[in-house]
Amino acid sequence: xxxxxVDPRTGGGERRREILDAALAIADEQGLGAVTMRAVAARxxxxxxxxxSHVGGKEGLLDGIVERMLADLLPSLQASGSLEDRLRSLxxxxxxxxxxxxxxxxxxxxxxxxxxxxxxELDALYQALLDIGVPREHVPRVERMLSTFTLGFAASExxxxxxxxxxxxxxxxxDPDTYPAHAAxxxxxxxxxxxxxxxxADLDDLAxxxxxxxxx
Amino acid sequence: xxxxxVDPRTGGGERRREILDAALAIADEQGLGAVTMRAVAARxxxxxxxxxSHVGGKEGLLDGIVERMLADLLPSLQASGSLEDRLRSLxxxxxxxxxxxxxxxxxxxxxxxxxxxxxxELDALYQALLDIGVPREHVPRVERMLSTFTLGFAASExxxxxxxxxxxxxxxxxDPDTYPAHAAxxxxxxxxxxxxxxxxADLDDLAxxxxxxxxx
DNA sequence: ACCTGAACACCGTTCAAGT
DNA sequence: ACCTGAACACCGTTCAAGT
Numbered sequence: 001x002x003x004x005x006v007d008p009r010t011g012g013g014e015r016r017r018e019i020l021d022a023a024l025a026i027a028d029e030q031g032l033g034a035v036t037m038r039a040v041a042a043r044x045x046x047x048x049x050x051x052x053s054h055v056g057g058k059e060g061l062l063d064g065i066v067e068r069m070l071a072d073l074l075p076s077l078q079a080s081g082s083l084e085d086r087l088r089s090l091x092x093x094x095x096x097x098x099x100x101x102x103x104x105x106x107x108x109x110x111x112x113x114x115x116x117x118x119x120x121e122l123d124a125l126y127q128a129l130l131d132i133g134v135p136r137e138h139v140p141r142v143e144r145m146l147s148t149f150t151l152g153f154a155a156s157e158x159x160x161x162x163x164x165x166x167x168x169x170x171x172x173x174x175d176p177d178t179y180p181a182h183a184a185x186x187x188x189x190x191x192x193x194x195x196x197x198x199x200x201a202d203l204d205d206l207a208x209x210x211x212x213x214x215x216x
Numbered sequence: 217x218x219x220x221x222v223d224p225r226t227g228g229g230e231r232r233r234e235i236l237d238a239a240l241a242i243a244d245e246q247g248l249g250a251v252t253m254r255a256v257a258a259r260x261x262x263x264x265x266x267x268x269s270h271v272g273g274k275e276g277l278l279d280g281i282v283e284r285m286l287a288d289l290l291p292s293l294q295a296s297g298s299l300e301d302r303l304r305s306l307x308x309x310x311x312x313x314x315x316x317x318x319x320x321x322x323x324x325x326x327x328x329x330x331x332x333x334x335x336x337e338l339d340a341l342y343q344a345l346l347d348i349g350v351p352r353e354h355v356p357r358v359e360r361m362l363s364t365f366t367l368g369f370a371a372s373e374x375x376x377x378x379x380x381x382x383x384x385x386x387x388x389x390x391d392p393d394t395y396p397a398h399a400a401x402x403x404x405x406x407x408x409x410x411x412x413x414x415x416x417a418d419l420d421d422l423a424x425x426x427x428x429x430x431x432x
Numbered sequence: 433a434c435c436t437g438a439a440c441a442c443c444g445t446t447c448a449a450g451t
Numbered sequence: 452a453c454c455t456g457a458a459c460a461c462c463g464t465t466c467a468a469g470t
């Protein structure tokens with residue numbers, strides 16, 4: 001084992017960045033399944049084996065993709081405005097990230113992020129929650145709750161979990177006896193959904209929660 | 217194309233169930249990556265090609281795994297007690313499902329579920345939200361918000377997103393100048409987290425939201 | 433330090449054939 | 452209807468070798 005050497009999974013360098021950008025581009029164009037050591041290498045004119053010293057292997061390659069995506073969120077942290085505006089700005093940035101990288105975004109919910117960039121983002125979130133008045137001992141938990149919802153919504157949207165393939169047609173033809181609530185909500189369920197509006201309404205609800213939970 | 221035939225991806229039968237159970241068992245024992253057409257076939261003494269008439273291919277196999285997991289949630293719907301108790305019971309069942317099938321659970325966030333079982337679960341949820349007093353036009357959105365959080369929390373927990381590999385050691389050694397909020401929360405961040413407690417606290421928050429949002 | 437080339441043990445899936 | 456067997460075009464990774 002290369003004990004004294006540089007960790008092959010995190011070693012910096014331009015080549016590493018070039019590799020990760022190629023992997024992300026392939027994911028965007030052809031899906032995560034097309035992100036292959038061979039395909040990534042070919043896109044930048046290398047042999048598959050050349051990647052190993054830069055990303056360590058397939059798993060390291062996927063970790064690196066998450067790292068690159070998180071870097072995209074940094075600018076939204078410098079947004080000005082009220083605290084709530086900055087939280088909303090970050091939440092919107094997460095959703096925008098999911099729409100830019102719909103296939104790769106799934107990785108965000110499955111891999112812990114411990115890069116310096118993500119920690120800075122986390123720190124800004126902690127500070128915002130403290131300033132809003134969330135009790136110290138609840139701050140990490142509330143951050144996890146908000147990030148879980150934010151990531152989960154974006155992932156659900158881009159993965160199509162919210163849009164069953166035959167939703168509008170079959171949902172209206174459900175048997176009212178076995179699915180009474182569907183029948184009662186039939187007109188609501190047949191409405192076309194604007195996901196921008198839905199997301200903003202969810203953020204309103206969460207802001208309401210933060211505003212009322214520890215004030216009464 | 218077999219236009220008049222039975223859809224190969226949804227065709228019932230004991231063999232299909234046997235195949236899906238084998239796939240889920242392999243996912244539980246060796247991870248989702250080990251769920252291979254060849255491995256699943258071998259476990260029940262078949263040739264890989266024999267699976268195609270029952271699940272339609274690799275994608276259909278993964279859809280089937282979701283179908284089998286959702287079936288596990290049904291019993292929790294018959295729970296008695298108050299409406300809030302039944303919602304909490306379902307939320308706990310989702311988390312329990314994730315812990316029984318940590319590897320396969322990731323599929324739940326990426327695939328829309330339109331099987332009859334999942335629709336019945338959805339119907340019960342709609343009814344509960346209506347009874348609680350959520351306005352008709354908000355019910356589908358609130359259901360999506362709650363299910364997104366519930367699935368996202370369970371997925372984050374079992375995937376390790378909440379537990380960065382070197383969390384307790386490195387988090388306490390962060391530079392206070394670049395990570396001021398982490399420094400301010402240092403004692404809180406060093407506490408050991410009980411995920412049962414955290415989940416219940418989150419459910420309390422969401423119940424608070426439902427109780428206050430449309431009453432004032 | 434960085435990269436290549438050949439080889440190994442795997443994949444999912446098509447196709448023609450059996451009963 | 453259900454299953455098999457051989458074949459095809461892929462994978463990630465090891466290893467020995469080059470510069």
